[in-house]
Amino acid sequence: xxxxxxxxxxxxxxxxxxxxxxxxxxxxxxxxxxxxxxxxxxxxxxxxxxxxxxxxxxxxxxxxxxxxxxxxxxxxxxxxxxxxxxxxxxxxxxxxxxxxxxxxxxxxxxxxxxxxxxxxxxxxxxxxxxxxxxxxxxxxxxxxxxxxxxxxxxxxxxxxxxxxxxxxxxxxxxxxxxxxxxxxxxxxxxxxxxxxxxxxxxxxxxxxxxxxxxxxxxxxxxxxxxxxxxxxxxxxxxxxxxxxxxxxxxxxxxxxxxxxxxxxxxxxxxxxxxxxxxxxxxxxxxxxxxxxxxxxxxxxxxxx
Amino acid sequence: xxxxxxxxxxxxxxxxxxxxxxxxxxxxxxxxxxxxxxxxxxxxxxxxxxxxxxxxxxxxxxxxxxxxxxxxxxxxxxxxxxxxxxxxxxxxxxxxxxxxxxxxxxxxxxxxxxxxxxxxxxxxxxxxxxxxxxxxxxxxxxxxxxxxxxxxxxxxxxxxxxxxxxxxxxxxxxxxxxxxxxxxxxxxxxxxxxxxxxxxxxxxxxxxxxxxxxxxxxxxxxxxxxxxxxxxxxxxxxxxxxxxxxxxxxxxxxxxxxxxxxxxxxxxxxxxxxxxxxxxxxxxxxxxxxxxxxxxxxxxxxxxxxxxxxxxxxxxxxxxxxxxxxxxxxxxxxxxxxxxxxxxxxxxxxxxxxxxxxxxxxxxxx
Numbered sequence: 001x002x003x004x005x006x007x008x009x010x011x012x013x014x015x016x017x018x019x020x021x022x023x024x025x026x027x028x029x030x031x032x033x034x035x036x037x038x039x040x041x042x043x044x045x046x047x048x049x050x051x052x053x054x055x056x057x058x059x060x061x062x063x064x065x066x067x068x069x070x071x072x073x074x075x076x077x078x079x080x081x082x083x084x085x086x087x088x089x090x091x092x093x094x095x096x097x098x099x100x101x102x103x104x105x106x107x108x109x110x111x112x113x114x115x116x117x118x119x120x121x122x123x124x125x126x127x128x129x130x131x132x133x134x135x136x137x138x139x140x141x142x143x144x145x146x147x148x149x150x151x152x153x154x155x156x157x158x159x160x161x162x163x164x165x166x167x168x169x170x171x172x173x174x175x176x177x178x179x180x181x182x183x184x185x186x187x188x189x190x191x192x193x194x195x196x197x198x199x200x201x202x203x204x205x206x207x208x209x210x211x212x213x214x215x216x217x218x219x220x221x222x223x224x225x226x227x228x229x230x231x232x233x234x235x236x237x238x239x240x241x242x243x244x245x246x247x248x249x250x251x252x253x254x255x256x257x258x259x260x261x262x263x264x265x266x267x268x269x270x271x272x273x274x275x276x277x278x279x280x281x282x283x284x285x286x287x288x289x290x291x292x293x294x295x296x297x298x299x300x301x302x303x304x
Numbered sequence: 305x306x307x308x309x310x311x312x313x314x315x316x317x318x319x320x321x322x323x324x325x326x327x328x329x330x331x332x333x334x335x336x337x338x339x340x341x342x343x344x345x346x347x348x349x350x351x352x353x354x355x356x357x358x359x360x361x362x363x364x365x366x367x368x369x370x371x372x373x374x375x376x377x378x379x380x381x382x383x384x385x386x387x388x389x390x391x392x393x394x395x396x397x398x399x400x401x402x403x404x405x406x407x408x409x410x411x412x413x414x415x416x417x418x419x420x421x422x423x424x425x426x427x428x429x430x431x432x433x434x435x436x437x438x439x440x441x442x443x444x445x446x447x448x449x450x451x452x453x454x455x456x457x458x459x460x461x462x463x464x465x466x467x468x469x470x471x472x473x474x475x476x477x478x479x480x481x482x483x484x485x486x487x488x489x490x491x492x493x494x495x496x497x498x499x500x501x502x503x504x505x506x507x508x509x510x511x512x513x514x515x516x517x518x519x520x521x522x523x524x525x526x527x528x529x530x531x532x533x534x535x536x537x538x539x540x541x542x543x544x545x546x547x548x549x550x551x552x553x554x555x556x557x558x559x560x561x562x563x564x565x566x567x568x569x570x571x572x573x574x575x576x577x578x579x580x581x582x583x584x585x586x587x588x589x590x591x592x593x594x595x596x597x598x599x600x601x602x603x604x605x606x607x608x609x610x611x612x613x614x615x616x617x618x619x620x621x622x623x624x625x626x627x628x629x630x631x632x633x634x635x636x637x638x639x640x641x642x643x644x645x646x647x648x649x650x651x652x653x654x655x656x657x658x659x660x661x662x663x664x665x666x667x668x669x670x
Contacts, residue, residue, distance in 0.1 A: 197355075
């Protein structure tokens with residue numbers, strides 16, 4: 001009842017404007033919307049064009065690739081995919097995908113585990129030297145990757161790990177990625193401690209609290225961490241290039257380059273076709289986990 | 305049995321701030337003890353030290369006959385209800401309730417039996433398969449209560465459990481918790497409670513005894529009636545009761561109390577229980593115990609009135625000193641702004657506090 005009463009005066013005021021006026025307003029609004037969307041679509045198209053061209057060109061013949069700027073192939077062919085998959089090596093591209101998977105799987109899993117443990121420690125416990133340790137963690141964030149490459153290479157050579165996947169994922173298993181630790185610490189700081197205290201009163205020790213309470217609450221952030229690690233590892237070229245020497249253990253990123261090296265006259269359509277395939281896993285995983293991913297980043301970022 | 309003793313308990317933070325100054329408190333088995341005080345009085349810190357969530361800088365906490373200082377929270381035989389419920393957000397209500405039992409590897413059948421029983425007592429059976437985010441504030445608080453209840457602890461700890469609820473719900477939860485306490489007691493189960501609140505209504509209505517705290521010191525521990533009628537000091541006198549007790553500074557010479565230019569002779573009954581004292585004192589009298597126009601007394605001017613329905617809160621000024629009186633609405637007629645009235649003191653309900661704030665008018669009763 002009161003609702004109706006308060007709404008009455010409002011609706012009484014609204015029609016006071018002449019009808020013609022409001023129609024003109026609506027017209028202007030429509031034009032504005034149209035212009036806005038046209039502009040957005042145009043810019044979006046320009047941004048996406050290289051990607052569209054890549055996909056289109058992967059279905060073109062080699063001669064057509066450089067013949068036209070358009071991205072729709074005149075005579076679509078799967079030739080690039082078929083021959084590209086075969087590669088010029090004794091292995092198919094399937095082998096390289098499998099190799100990538102062998103690096104990504106332990107790296108992603110152990111990153112999530114180790115970073116969660118380390119972040120939990122930094123965010124929830126007081127221990128001597130905590131400030132110094134956290135400061136050095138942040139300092140490694142700022143350190144250019146390149147400066148540690150050579151000492152690391154020598155270290156792993158001494159350990160006899162060259163030409164294996166170990167140098168590629170073992171550092172991550174010890175929370176070597178400072179960025180992820182930092183991100184999780186920020187996320188944890190935004191989560192009230194009450195639930196963990198309740199768990200302790202319920203009889204959980206620190207480890208049980210981490211497993212049963214903290215990790216489930218951290219899940220969106222952990223999924224972001226896993227996704228970032230997945231994509232970065234998928235795209236990592238320098239790491240495998242430095243540590244891997246035998247073709248049979250190459251991941252996709254190196255294999256793509258391989259087909260450029262070994263073929264005298266580059267079969268661009270094969271390279272492009274394989275590039276498209278190489279994009280797929282990251283895209284698929286991203287779209288599946290998109291919801292958590294965005295939740296994780298924004299929650300960590302806004303409240304952190 | 306579950307008696308809780310606190311002996312010379314101290315808390316000093318790393319930045320050398322001393323929050324709790326060697327307090328002593330004895331909570332009897334089955335007693336509902338309320339810790340109350342203004343914010344920053346260390347009541348929550350004390351509770352968290354009992355729970356084991358805060359380290360102890362000095363003294364002892366004894367639950368039953370065990371010193372629990374060095375025990376983990378889970379091993380102390382306590383359960384705690386938090387202000388913002390602290391339900392595990394990713395677990396259904398059922399799992400929230402049984403989390404503690406599952407950690408203790410309680411047999412499944414027993415977990416189910418206890419969960420069902422607690423859910424029945426708290427009327428949360430329809431909520432068992434919901435997530436915490438699907439609960440209203442009152443429902444969430446009942447689940448939090450259930451999580452404490454299911455453990456059958458020796459001591460229940462409540463940390464301002466009702467302060468996130470709206471007024472109406474708060475009133476009904478208050479009754480629910482006191483009923484629950486009585487029921488546990490009647491069934492012979494452990495029912496010792498330490499309940500922290502800043503709300504004096506909660507303290508007065510729920511507590512068997514109330515411990516009033518200020519700046520890490522205990523000001524008084526007593527049952528609600530004693531606290532109200534015989535406050536040990538000016539702080540307790542001002543903190544308990546609504547509207548606040550009038551605390552008027554003045555000078556005592558013999559039996560004459562001087563307030564500004566006026567003086568009033570304190571009643572013989574009051575003088576009889578007064579420790580001999582002269583000089584500066586604070587006279588304390590509750591608004592309900594100020595007589596308005598009941599005889600000759602202090603001359604006061606009405607400076608405002610708040611009509612509350614059944615009663616009127618009258619704001620008065622005696623030579624610039626503000627006083628508040630409460631009188632039945634029926635007696636209000638004619639007391640408009642600016643009217644002059646005579647104030648008399650109810651001799652049995654008037655208190656005199658010395659410069660340190662201690663009540664010096666309790667002599668006979670102690």
